[in-house]
Amino acid sequence: MAENTQKPAAGSAPAKPKPAAGAAKPAAPGAAKPAAPGAAKPAAPGAAKAPAKPAAPAAAAPSGVFKPPVDRPDPNPFKDSKMSAVAGWFQERFYVLNPIIDYLKHKEVPKHRLSFWYYFGGLGLFFFIIQILTGLLLLQYYKPTETDAFASFLFIQGEVPFGWLLRQIHAWSANLMIMMLFIHMFSTFFMKSYRKPRELMWVSGFLLLVLSLGFGFTGYLLPWNELAFFATQVGTEVPKVAPGGAFLVEILRGGPEVSGETLTRMFSLHVVLLPGLVLLVLTAHLTMVQILGTSAPIGYKEAGLIKGYDKFFPTFLAKDGIGWLIGFALLVYLAVVFPWEIGVKADALASAPVGIKPEWYFWAQFQLLKDFKFEGGELLAIILFTIGGVVWMLVPFIDRQASQEKKSPIFTVFGILVLAFLLINTYRVYAEYSMLK
Numbered sequence: 334m335a336e337n338t339q340k341p342a343a344g345s346a347p348a349k350p351k352p353a354a355g356a357a358k359p360a361a362p363g364a365a366k367p368a369a370p371g372a373a374k375p376a377a378p379g380a381a382k383a384p385a386k387p388a389a390p391a392a393a394a395p396s397g398v399f400k401p402p403v404d405r406p407d408p409n410p411f412k413d414s415k416m417s418a419v420a421g422w423f424q425e426r427f428y429v430l431n432p433i434i435d436y437l438k439h440k441e442v443p444k445h446r447l448s449f450w451y452y453f454g455g456l457g458l459f460f461f462i463i464q465i466l467t468g469l470l471l472l473q474y475y476k477p478t479e480t481d482a483f484a485s486f487l488f489i490q491g492e493v494p495f496g497w498l499l500r501q502i503h504a505w506s507a508n509l510m511i512m513m514l515f516i517h518m519f520s521t522f523f524m525k526s527y528r529k530p531r532e533l534m535w536v537s538g539f540l541l542l543v544l545s546l547g548f549g550f551t552g553y554l555l556p557w558n559e560l561a562f563f564a565t566q567v568g569t570e571v572p573k574v575a576p577g578g579a580f581l582v583e584i585l586r587g588g589p590e591v592s593g594e595t596l597t598r599m600f601s602l603h604v605v606l607l608p609g610l611v612l613l614v615l616t617a618h619l620t621m622v623q624i625l626g627t628s629a630p631i632g633y634k635e636a637g638l639i640k641g642y643d644k645f646f647p648t649f650l651a652k653d654g655i656g657w658l659i660g661f662a663l664l665v666y667l668a669v670v671f672p673w674e675i676g677v678k679a680d681a682l683a684s685a686p687v688g689i690k691p692e693w694y695f696w697a698q699f700q701l702l703k704d705f706k707f708e709g710g711e712l713l714a715i716i717l718f719t720i721g722g723v724v725w726m727l728v729p730f731i732d733r734q735a736s737q738e739k740k741s742p743i744f745t746v747f748g749i750l751v752l753a754f755l756l757i758n759t760y761r762v763y764a765e766y767s768m769l770k
């Protein structure tokens with residue numbers, strides 16, 4: 334790509350922020366009138382001995398002290414740069430951030446035959462942004478109470494202009510987001526991107542996946558239809574077999590059974606707690622993406638398999654944008670052509686319909702529980718799953734080979750087994766339940 338070989342555009346590397354430099358140095362003795370008390374004071378005792386440099390601007394203020402532009406040595410240190418007036422205005426105020434901005438401009442993404450997989454983190458981010466936007470719009474009409482939830486849901490689907498589209502996009506984007514995160518997780522796993530120094534990217538990513546699954550679980554109940562009601566009944570029952578689990582179930586449900594209280598809890602988790610937590614962890618994850626840059630698979634550099642680098646800004650971001658446009662087209666297509674069903678209002682007194690199952694991303698665990706139906710089996714399944722999850726989260730710290738830039742085939746096999754377990758169990762639920770229809 335042409336950009337890789339070019340120097341950063343003049344506009345992107347502004348003239349050095351003179352006030353910062355000036356402010357740090359003491360004014361030379363005898364320099365012109367100090368503009369403010371203290372401004373010309375030498376910063377250190379030895380400063381007076383310093384050889385007379387070309388007079389630093391007299392009015393240099395100690396950093397952190399605001400001075401009106403007229404008193405500054407150079408009211409606009411960026412006047413020579415090719416930045417727009419607006420960008421210059423911000424630059425003048427936030428010049429301390431310049432090193433960060435410059436860093437981001439120089440970030441590069443390696444190009445090789447597996448580069449395709451670098452798009453899935455960005456796609457996960459895109460669908461999350463869609464979730465926030467559509468979720469906030471749905472919130473204008475949705476009512477999280479036992480009596481009103483289903484009616485408001487019908488109202489959104491039937492009466493609100495484009496409400497049906499928003500609801501379908503929210504429901505489809507939730508599924509696509511989680512799908513992208515699984516692809517992102519396994520692709521970073523097989524490329525061993527979690528290896529030193531990106532251990533915390535993996536851990537924060539794993540937490541993001543758990544939180545996103547929490548979004549899916551809590552959102553599922555919100556329409557308050559029969560399917561969601563009974564699936565939540567089954568889902569929240571699971572921890573009961575573990576010691577102390579009954580207490581957890583009671584907290585989740587807001588009582589012994591799934592009821593209007595449960596809806597309130599799921600709603601608050603869905604629209605307040607989880608978004609807050611995700612934004613926090615996501616900020617950490619994306620900051621690390623920028624600080625640590627993108628890794629290349631082990632041995633690629635040495636073997637000459639890197640075909641060059643894309644500048645993150647603007648080249649890679651533009652390519653990400655193309656991925657987002659494709660994702661958006663797919664989302665609208667699915668939302669219009671394959672609408673999610675509305676169902677019938679939940680009725681706690683009705684008997685559970687056949688074919689109750691959770692969302693597809695919980696099917697693997699669901700199947701494991703079904704397979705472990707013997708005495709003490711459910712507890713064993715929960716223990717196995719918890720241990721598996723913790724080991725998976727700590728993989729970067731266990732796989733020492735990868736952290737020394739050596740291949741670690743045992744972990745590749747481990748990843749294949751985990752993937753196979755998830756795919757096979759998911760397919761088993763799909764096959765069994767599609768026969769029930």
Ligand code: HEM
Binds near residue numbers: 489552553556603
């Ligand atoms: C700040 C972000 C979000 C807000 C404000 C929000 C808000 C809402 C609201 C008001 C509903 C109920 C309306 C309805 O059921 O159609 C809903 C449903 C739902 N949400 Fe969210 N949501 C957000 C993020 C997410 C995320 C990140 C996910 C998943 C990864 C998600 C998954 C779901 C699901 C699966 C439903 C049920 C969809 C259905 O069957 O209609 N939401 N959300």
Ligand code: HEM
Binds near residue numbers: 453455545
């Ligand atoms: C809301 C969820 C997530 C978002 C928005 C997100 C976003 C991103 C983005 C934009 C990148 C840089 C480009 C790329 O390699 O795709 C990235 C890198 C990375 N992510 Fe995530 N991610 C999320 C979840 C996860 C999960 C679930 C994991 C794994 C458990 C994970 C692990 C990583 C790792 C290890 C990298 C470094 C890749 C490299 O340098 O080659 N992330 N993430």
